[in-house]
Amino acid sequence: MESPLEPSMKRTEIHTLGEFGLIDRLMEPFKAVHPSTRQGPGDDAAVMDYGGEMTLVSTDMLIEGIHFDLAYHPLKHLGYKAAVVNLSDIYAMNARPGQLLVNIGLSNRFSVEAVEEIYTGIRAACRRYGVDLAGGDTSSSPRGLFLSLTAVGHAASEKIVYRGGAALGDFLCVTGDLGAAYLGLQLLEREKRLFLENPSLQPDLGESTYLIERQLKPEARADIIELFAQQDILPTAMMDISDGLASEIFHLCRQSGLGAFVEEVGIPMRPETAFQAVGFGLDPVTCALSGGEDYELLFTLNPRDVDKIKYLPDIYIIGEMVPAADGIHLHTKGGHRHALTAQGWTHFSQ
């Protein structure tokens, strides 16, 4: 029997394409044929028209050793985070989630009580966001823990906001504050290293509760979607910030066929985030641009709606949509203009 991995086959390493290059290549040969499919791959969620409100479905994985480390991620928080990460994708379409399905693969190092901890976290998220656990699959895994969740939501067709809807001159906005989850992760990684070197050391997470919580127990911006509905605000494009602001701006620009500029001074960041970044010898803005896992919303707004958001809490205008030919740039405090890259603009590659 020849191995199905077929060593004789041409071999291209996945890292040469990157995650998004791989997805583009895999999706390219697929053509949508089902009349109900309104949005296929390439947005925060798929959108289906089954006759009433639109159905939205999004699915995401958390894999041990890739997305989390059980040395510092409590199982209850992990369940909570897995749920929130998926719900965030539904909110990012300006829709409301109703159900969650949970697939979980477990090696035999996990006891029933450990699994119950995960589900306690999932249940807390279900309560907090008013969604139901509606199904899923449980299986053993030869090694490690992984979670694959599916969120189902709904919205009136005309209220759904896609990534590709931004227009020239639209304002670019974000919610909340950025970079904290990334610095929380750096702190946890540092404590883990110190603990491994000297197991009698007590963790010194001091004043960093906020940063740690943003990493271990993020929230989805359901409140912003409610605010949009109350204030009759309809963004022109939207997505959630899971991979970092810079990378998400690239997605939004590409799908809208536009460029953008971002004012460094407009990027919202908490003082403790900036302070901790400096403590690690990192540039705070780079952490906000490339850190990821903030689960805030990035959206664009028609300028005529700007008065509606001006006095709303937790929403910040950070830039503007420009022609694609003008590219994607960051205007720094010092008056400089840098081409932004999906990896942030400088420090991570130094």
Added chain:
Amino acid sequence: MESPLEPSMKRTEIHTLGEFGLIDRLMEPFKAVHPSTRQGPGDDAAVMDYGGEMTLVSTDMLIEGIHFDLAYHPLKHLGYKAAVVNLSDIYAMNARPGQLLVNIGLSNRFSVEAVEEIYTGIRAACRRYGVDLAGGDTSSSPRGLFLSLTAVGHAASEKIVYRGGAALGDFLCVTGDLGAAYLGLQLLEREKRLFLENPSLQPDLGESTYLIERQLKPEARADIIELFAQQDILPTAMMDISDGLASEIFHLCRQSGLGAFVEEVGIPMRPETAFQAVGFGLDPVTCALSGGEDYELLFTLNPRDVDKIKYLPDIYIIGEMVPAADGIHLHTKGGHRHALTAQGWTHFSQ
């Protein structure tokens, strides 16, 4: 930092509960609150009411080393099977699938070409069943390959068939033939052992094409759902046969609050399946009852509808629903009556 696995915690091993015991225990504290949830955990798919036709969502995993072995499972067939297994759950609700979302975790031993093979199989299934690939997530995995797929479907509310709808006196029916996928797996496992002992040996799968194909490239019974629609047949309860006939009969009985008897002589099996079972020293009926992975449909029918199915191809009456107090029994060819267990009734435990 204390480990989140909390060794001080009471430890119950998962195998002491079994998969279904674990699921029951994990799901018990969840209460449905969202007004759109029509069916939560416990059926082949979740059912949501968003105003038009019902939306159905089902999700399932295939994990390397648990559900498949790449020593004999070609990647293309694996992609096809992963899709079919999920679509089968939608058909099992008497609904039609429209979309598929694919999460895939890959270690670095997989090349881009290998991943494309998997997606070629998924695409073949999408074409065959007329569904769209509508999204998903791609991630690296520290070890091994796993697939977590989500199928989305639709049906008019009154056409959906649940597991719990069987009534006393209903006929118990199955489609197709049973046991072949299990014997296909035994053949592949045997060839793998022989190959590992002597890599120069050529596989001798001889006359067993059908059995091998049932294991490596199963099909979902879309045709039966179409037949039901054409002939105006509405089963009272239905599910697909993924874990084995006996286990599925237990689910259907439990959820319908009934017992059942099964006529051994009624269980459909191909001659090559029975022949191969005997070749392995296995009881053919036990293979059909407990083999699993057939992806046929198990359903119950009101006796007044029996004339509608009498002359339909590939549908077999195998028994009848009886009061719960009468239990679940197999009537053998020899006139004996055995209490059926979810594991089959005898030989596997010998």
